[in-house]
Amino acid sequence: MSHTPSGYPAKRATILDVAAAAGVSRQTVTRAMNGMPGIKESTRQRVQELAQELGYTPSRFAKGLVQGARTSVGLAIPDLTNPYYPAFASSVVELATLRGWHVVVDDYGHGGRSGLDAVEHLAPQVDAVIGYLGGHADHAQSVLGRRPLIVLDEAQEGAAGRINFDYDHAALLAVDRLIHTKRQHIAYLEAAAAPSGGVHVPSTVRGKAVAGRLDEAGMSWSLIVAEETAEAAKVAAAAFLRAHPETDGILVFNDLMAAGVLKAAADAGRRVPEDCAVVGMDGIPLGELLTPQLSTLALDLREVGRAAVELLDGLLSGSITPGSVESRLTLQHRLALRETA
Amino acid sequence: MSHTPSGYPAKRATILDVAAAAGVSRQTVTRAMNGMPGIKESTRQRVQELAQELGYTPSRFAKGLVQGARTSVGLAIPDLTNPYYPAFASSVVELATLRGWHVVVDDYGHGGRSGLDAVEHLAPQVDAVIGYLGGHADHAQSVLGRRPLIVLDEAQEGAAGRINFDYDHAALLAVDRLIHTKRQHIAYLEAAAAPSGGVHVPSTVRGKAVAGRLDEAGMSWSLIVAEETAEAAKVAAAAFLRAHPETDGILVFNDLMAAGVLKAAADAGRRVPEDCAVVGMDGIPLGELLTPQLSTLALDLREVGRAAVELLDGLLSGSITPGSVESRLTLQHRLALRETA
DNA sequence: CGCAGTTTCGTGAACGTTCACGGTCCAATC
DNA sequence: GATTGGACCGTGAACGTTCACGAAACTGCG
Numbered sequence: 001m002s003h004t005p006s007g008y009p010a011k012r013a014t015i016l017d018v019a020a021a022a023g024v025s026r027q028t029v030t031r032a033m034n035g036m037p038g039i040k041e042s043t044r045q046r047v048q049e050l051a052q053e054l055g056y057t058p059s060r061f062a063k064g065l066v067q068g069a070r071t072s073v074g075l076a077i078p079d080l081t082n083p084y085y086p087a088f089a090s091s092v093v094e095l096a097t098l099r100g101w102h103v104v105v106d107d108y109g110h111g112g113r114s115g116l117d118a119v120e121h122l123a124p125q126v127d128a129v130i131g132y133l134g135g136h137a138d139h140a141q142s143v144l145g146r147r148p149l150i151v152l153d154e155a156q157e158g159a160a161g162r163i164n165f166d167y168d169h170a171a172l173l174a175v176d177r178l179i180h181t182k183r184q185h186i187a188y189l190e191a192a193a194a195p196s197g198g199v200h201v202p203s204t205v206r207g208k209a210v211a212g213r214l215d216e217a218g219m220s221w222s223l224i225v226a227e228e229t230a231e232a233a234k235v236a237a238a239a240f241l242r243a244h245p246e247t248d249g250i251l252v253f254n255d256l257m258a259a260g261v262l263k264a265a266a267d268a269g270r271r272v273p274e275d276c277a278v279v280g281m282d283g284i285p286l287g288e289l290l291t292p293q294l295s296t297l298a299l300d301l302r303e304v305g306r307a308a309v310e311l312l313d314g315l316l317s318g319s320i321t322p323g324s325v326e327s328r329l330t331l332q333h334r335l336a337l338r339e340t341a
Numbered sequence: 342m343s344h345t346p347s348g349y350p351a352k353r354a355t356i357l358d359v360a361a362a363a364g365v366s367r368q369t370v371t372r373a374m375n376g377m378p379g380i381k382e383s384t385r386q387r388v389q390e391l392a393q394e395l396g397y398t399p400s401r402f403a404k405g406l407v408q409g410a411r412t413s414v415g416l417a418i419p420d421l422t423n424p425y426y427p428a429f430a431s432s433v434v435e436l437a438t439l440r441g442w443h444v445v446v447d448d449y450g451h452g453g454r455s456g457l458d459a460v461e462h463l464a465p466q467v468d469a470v471i472g473y474l475g476g477h478a479d480h481a482q483s484v485l486g487r488r489p490l491i492v493l494d495e496a497q498e499g500a501a502g503r504i505n506f507d508y509d510h511a512a513l514l515a516v517d518r519l520i521h522t523k524r525q526h527i528a529y530l531e532a533a534a535a536p537s538g539g540v541h542v543p544s545t546v547r548g549k550a551v552a553g554r555l556d557e558a559g560m561s562w563s564l565i566v567a568e569e570t571a572e573a574a575k576v577a578a579a580a581f582l583r584a585h586p587e588t589d590g591i592l593v594f595n596d597l598m599a600a601g602v603l604k605a606a607a608d609a610g611r612r613v614p615e616d617c618a619v620v621g622m623d624g625i626p627l628g629e630l631l632t633p634q635l636s637t638l639a640l641d642l643r644e645v646g647r648a649a650v651e652l653l654d655g656l657l658s659g660s661i662t663p664g665s666v667e668s669r670l671t672l673q674h675r676l677a678l679r680e681t682a
Numbered sequence: 683c684g685c686a687g688t689t690t691c692g693t694g695a696a697c698g699t700t701c702a703c704g705g706t707c708c709a710a711t712c
Numbered sequence: 713g714a715t716t717g718g719a720c721c722g723t724g725a726a727c728g729t730t731c732a733c734g735a736a737a738c739t740g741c742g
Contacts, residue, residue: 012487013487014697014698014699015698015699016698024721024722025721025722025723026698026699026700026722026723027700027701027721027722027723028720028721028722030699030700030701031720031721034700037719038719038720038721039719039720039721040719040720040721043720043721052483052486055486055487056486057464057485057486057487057488058465058698058699059406059697059698059699060402060405060465060466061401061402061403061404061405061406061410061697061698061699062402062406062697062698062699062700062727063402063465063698063699063700064401064402064699064727065400065402065403065406065697065698065699065700065726065727065728065729066698066699066700066701066726066727067699067700067701067727068727069402070465070466072445072466079431080427080428080430080431080434081427081428081431081626083424083427083627085427086421086422086424086426086427086430087421087422089421089427089446089448090420090421090422090448090450093421093446093447093448094448094451094452097447097448097451097462098452102445102462102463102466103445103446103447104413104443104444104445104446105430105434105444105445105446106434106438106444107430107431107434107435107438109431110435110438111435111439121438121443122443123398124399124401124404124411125401125411125413125443142393144398145393145396145397145398146353146396146398147398230629230630259630260630262632263630263632266632285422286424286627286630288571289571289600289601289604289627289631290630290631290632291603291604291607291631291632355727355728355729356728356729357728365691365692366691366692366693367692367693367728367729367730368691368692368693368730368731369690369691369692371729371730371731372690372691375730379689379690379691380689380690380691381689381690381691384690384691399728399729400727400728400729402727402728402729403697403727403728403729403730404728404729404730405697405729406696406697406698406699406727406728406729406730407696407697407728407729407730407731408697408729408730408731409697
């Protein structure tokens with residue numbers, strides 16, 4: 001038997017190695033390792049010690065092949081660095097673990113990868129995928145074949161399950177609040193990958209909802225665009241406030257960017273909310289730690305995770321059929337009035 | 342063949358089903374699916390279409406069994422809700438993905454589970470584990486057998502790889518800063534699961550380092566204890582500041598708790614840093630979004646993740662032997678002076 | 683038409699485990 | 713002493729895929 005310098009066998013030990021070392025058969029080793037009955041206690045001891053000594057660990061592949069799959073779900077996420085996603089992921093992982101599932105995560109935010117890349121990376125390893133893909137749901141579902149895909153915040157059809165958010169409702173809540181507090185000069189800060197200079201119309205679903213509601217209410221308002229980071233939001237908001245000092249209310253694409261806006265307002269000497277209200281979106285835990293505490297269109301992120309896992313559970317068990325009415329959920333934001341609006 | 346109401350075959354389709362449907366052999370299907378040469382383009386097309394239609398996806402178990410494992414690593418994490426961990430996890434996932442590894446995460450912070458529970462849950466599914474276990478490293482390693490375990494921030498021996506932090510160095514930096522800015526009445530806010538009333542000595546490694554350094558410098562100081570959340574820290578700090586208004590410097594167990602302290606100070610009308618300095622620990626991104634921006638003993642969390650992955654890479658490839666000098670790393674904090682100290 | 687060479691395809695074996703069944707041994711009972 | 717029953721243990725088969733090899737079909741050319 002060939003050994004590495006450290007004394008480890010070069011090849012992984014199999015059940016047969018243990019059986020040979022103990023002078024017993026495969027099946028006896030199986031019984032010893034898996035706490036099965038029908039084996040003398042002394043041999044169980046001996047076999048387990050030998051197994052430990054040889055560094056034997058059963059092959060998950062062989063085990064899975066014969067026993068039928070323990071389910072493992074993929075979790076595709078754009079950016080773990082954005083506090084929104086860990087809060088969501090935490091809930092998914094918790095509930096999946098409760099069901100005995102394993103969760104394979106892919107944070108596809110690095111190296112120019114897309115949500116589709118993430119699904120393709122996860123596909124050979126999982127029985128289902130939950131994810132914020134940002135497009136290509138149909139293609140992603142076809143990569144997975146029969147295995148259910150659950151997409152969040154995705155307009156496109158094609159996935160076995162969909163969870164969406166009622167942005168019209170959210171926009172209604174926020175705009176009404178601004179009107180109610182007599183704000184006159186509203187701005188909406190939108191996230192965009194490449195903020196070109198001449199943008200006058202929001203491109204995201206939530207942006208369109210906000211714009212629609214503002215127009216409907218007959219408000220005059222401006223569009224600001226920045227990359228989806230706190231720092232970029234801060235810079236963009238600072239520039240805008242300099243150019244438009246009359247601004248007295250800012251709606252922001254998400255809470256992370258809102259944190260940047262808050263900083264910009266403070267730097268510009270604007271009191272929030274007295275001089276200028278700020279409303280974020282998402283309801284990430286971070287919001288409550290800011291000074292002043294961020295008012296926001298809050299989603300219960302644990303609830304979102306729960307919805308995703310339960311939907312998947314239904315699809316896997318067959319109690320929900322892909323593409324049916326029950327496979328499509330719409331969740332609503334609530335207005336969390338804290339200190340900034 | 343039995344079908345469910347939705348038209349799906351009850352059993353998973355295997356490669357033989359596809360082969361039969363296409364009137365070819367196993368091997369031809371394999372060639373078609375895996376882009377192998379030696380197959381007519383027209384049959385490849387036909388087989389792929391049939392496979393799509395039957396919803397065939399190759400069994401990862403059978404594939405893994407014959408091809409040898411694609412490596413997948415477990416990531417055991419106490420609490421994804423604490424911004425420290427996602428920042429770390431993000432880096433691990435990125436670099437692991439770059440190597441073609443899969444990452445299975447377990448957030449063991451819910452339901453009273455321990456780090457050891459997490460390892461036991463992950464063990465049957467992975468080829469290695471990276472994790473903040475908070476104890477029992479030796480037992481966890483024995484659960485994994487030959488498969489390497491990399492523990493972070495763990496005093497105990499036993500794991501194949503260890504990454505530690507130089508808390509003495511960190512304490513030195515922080516205390517020196519407080520002395521340099523002429524602080525007289527220092528408090529250290531410690532995290533503890535069950536903050537009993539009569540605690541006078543820190544129980545954590547970092548707490549001991551801070552205490553040691555403060556004593557060494559001949560400072561008079563107090564110990565505060567709270568649960569490891571921002572809210573608990575806020576409450577505890579508020580009470581302490583009420584009882585000890587003379588306090589002019591607070592060191593905090595981590596940044597999340599420091600955020601709570603900042604809120605408490607603001608509520609108590611104390612200006613930070615003029616009236617009272619605050620220094621956190623970890624260097625989580627959140628710190629820069631707070632007002633005022635948190636001064637902290639910062640760790641480059643992406644670097645920590647990189648260290649863990651590279652160490653694991655070395656252990657897996659055999660270029661580093663478990664328990665050797667190279668398998669033990671110590672990283673240092675740097676003092677990130679922002680606005681609170 | 684015949685043959686070599688190439689392209690295309692099929693067949694046994696193997697991966698490591700568990701399942702279902704069958705065998706052996708020993709003690710107790712008749 | 714033969715029989716029974718239980719405790720303990722071993723053997724073929726199967727899971728679904730790929731690998732290594734060999735067979736067949738087709739091509740071009742003399």
